[in-house]
Amino acid sequence: GAGVSQSPRYKVAKRGQDVALRCDPISGHVSLFWYQQALGQGPEFLTYFQNEAQLDKSGLPSDRFFAERPEGSVSTLKIQRTQQEDSAVYLCASSLALVGGLAVYEQYFGPGTRLTVT
Amino acid sequence: GQNIDQPTEMTATEGAIVQINCTYQTSGFNGLFWYQQHAGEAPTFLSYNVLDGLEEKGRFSSFLSRSKGYSYLLLKELQMKDSASYLCAVRAQAGANNLFFGTGTRLTVIP
Numbered sequence: 057g058a059g060v061s062q063s064p065r066y067k068v069a070k071r072g073q074d075v076a077l078r079c080d081p082i083s084g085h086v087s088l089f090w091y092q093q094a095l096g097q098g099p100e101f102l103t104y105f106q107n108e109a110q111l112d113k114s115g116l117p118s119d120r121f122f123a124e125r126p127e128g129s130v131s132t133l134k135i136q137r138t139q140q141e142d143s144a145v146y147l148c149a150s151s152l153a154l155v156g157g158l159a160v161y162e163q164y165f166g167p168g169t170r171l172t173v174t
Numbered sequence: 175g176q177n178i179d180q181p182t183e184m185t186a187t188e189g190a191i192v193q194i195n196c197t198y199q200t201s202g203f204n205g206l207f208w209y210q211q212h213a214g215e216a217p218t219f220l221s222y223n224v225l226d227g228l229e230e231k232g233r234f235s236s237f238l239s240r241s242k243g244y245s246y247l248l249l250k251e252l253q254m255k256d257s258a259s260y261l262c263a264v265r266a267q268a269g270a271n272n273l274f275f276g277t278g279t280r281l282t283v284i285p
Contacts, residue, residue: 060216089272098178098261098275099217112272147216162207163273165216 060166068172069138077133077169081150091147138173145170176200178276180262185282194247194279196262208247209261257283
């Protein structure tokens with residue numbers, strides 16, 4: 057019964073560095089989401105996977121952001137050439153329900169990765 | 175765009191009742207969620223409303239009026255551990271699972 061896990065929990069990067077953030081969803085969860093949460097704000101949607109397919113990436117702020125989920129379980133969010141405005145907590149969430157299904161669309165969140173770009 | 179509004183901060187006394195309001199204007203509506211988030215921790219699911227009315231779950235209740243674009247979260251018998259941020263989120267589209275969140279209401283429970 058493990059929940060969603062994310063690693064690393066904290067990451068400090070110098071401006072211009074590339075970073076990779078990992079998410080392990082709950083086993084069997086079809087849907088996976090990435091959100092960005094700035095200090096004092098609510099999470100903002102970045103991208104969504106159903107199994108290995110990235111169905112929505114409309115929230116990615118620039119082409120420096122890239123996400124993948126090649127085998128339909130673990131996902132990685134990569135940020136290239138990090139900028140100070142990328143400093144935030146990156147939350148991953150997973151959900152059992154399929155798009156269009158009747159199940160409650162409860163999303164289970166991981167603890168997040170706090171990224172600080174200096 | 176999607177617009178979800180909730181008060182930034184609230185303070186209430188231990189043992190009391192508090193109501194946190196949320197209004198939304200979204201391109202569509204397919205469910206409203208309330209999450210609790212303690213500082214530095216993951217949001218945890220509290221409630222889900224898709225039809226008008228009140229959903230009760232122990233000390234927590236959530237109400238929805240779709241015609242008014244309005245919801246509230248009611249917390250009864252407040253405990254110190256209820257001090258947290260409460261996030262209102264809307265699923266705007268059928269066929270999409272992503273949520274649009276408000277900025278959260280930081281609730282402080284005082285003795």
